[in-house]
Amino acid sequence: MNRALLGLAFWLGLPSTALLQKYFGLAGVAAYLLGLVLALLLWPRFGRHLPWPGAAFLEKQFPWLALLTCAALLGLFALAYPITNNGRTGDRRTSGSDTDDALNLATTELLHGRYPYYPRTYLDNPITPMPGALLLAIPFVLLGNSAYQSFFWLLLWLLAMRRHWQAGRPPLLLLWLMLALSPVVVYSLVVGNDYLANSLYVLLFMLWLVRWAPRPGLNPWLKLLPAICLGIGLSSRANFLLLLPLIFATLAQLAGRPAALRSTVTTGLTFLLVTLPFYLYDPAGFSPLHTTDELGRFNHLLPYAGLLIPLATALLALFLAWRQRVGADLQQLFRSSALVLALPVLAGLALALLAYGPAGFTFAFFGLFPLFFGATASWHSAVCPRPHLL
16 A cells, blocks of 8 residues: 555655656655655555545546536636746746647648758757657647647547546546646646656557457458557657557567567568658758767766666566566556656666756656556556555
């Protein structure tokens, strides 16, 4: 119990330390982490006494509550987005994020038939999202802003987890806890950062794939649809490729090795078909490659850091895939995925703190990638077997 709640505190707290240090310094980070751990550890004793809505009410009203939650977040976005993105005036400390600008620029260029990786953002940064992210952002850019995608995928996550857990209350309460206890989640939504959207659609495509693969009555060609979608999702950020061994191991256990191989190869080929044309068109201009410097810039502290850390992460993925025993709840898949995505973040954070001191906490922002994987697994382990804690 306490172990699962400590795990939840870790996943919620890791990315938020970047935000807390930026605005409140080390004292703010320490106070936040202490409060977060205490709040979650005290949950088993006091959580049941909080004035939560009744289980029957939440189950009956789940669709409306899910829509209301996302609508409230959209309303907050409409109010805060123009303010948080005042970095266009040149003040980087008060600026929000230019990842939405990068996605809007690149996707607009793509829609106009131009190479999407030549423009630079208003902070003069190169375009970092990979081609899959551009393709998945197209509907939202056509609606006016790629930042809308996070709310769409968040709503889909709520609906998918309700179906997966056979209950609506756990995912609703988890989302509300995340919004209350992990300030970086709200921050990411209102500034238009796409990291949450990236991780959410990869998680959902994985869930879709492993749910459809074992179904005997389903057309084999139709089973490849989630594998294709997952390949596009993996082409959003290169770090998601490291999840392929875990996906293969899960499919092999649930649907057999031939089906696992077929789906994994389809996912990998889709990734290549989506990504390679953009790279081959102009290898020097393919700006997502600059993200490899996120770890390579620490080579002076750890020789070949840009190579050794991804290699260590790949070995971790293979080890976890080898020992993975997936149950019907898939929580081990989510937990292992979170660990694989977190290792380069933790290694980079340690090196950034050595290199830059407290300012190195900005690296923790990449903890958004494993956040939903880890929080979903920890929350299930903590409360789903013990519904009285809700």
